[in-house]
Amino acid sequence: METTKVVLGNVRGEILLFSDDNKAGKMDISVMGNKLTVYHTEVSEEHAGKGFAKILLDKLVSYARENDLKIVPLCPYVHAQFKRNPEQYNDVWLKEEN
Secondary structure (H helix, E strand, O other): OEEEEEEEOOOEEEEEEEEOOEEEEEEEEEEEOOEEEEEEEEEOHHHOOOOHHHHHHHHHHHHHHHOOOEEEEOOHHHHHHHHHOHHHHOOOEOOOOO
């Protein structure tokens, strides 16, 4: 069973993914104002190819929507997914830095 959890400190944090109570992946994030920046997505080797990065992405996007945040996708994986599926992410994608 897979579960996700958002852990935020003062500004920096992580979205963690657990599979059977073992950490399977994470996203490094920060939140400042209404901007959520995602820096890196990582899935453990033993869980590679199982769609776990997509589970993390779905949690990232749902967290942004629930908290009225715009995502700055510095992570290459997230940026690639946003570019491939813009209609799915336009409401949360901050395309230009102001």
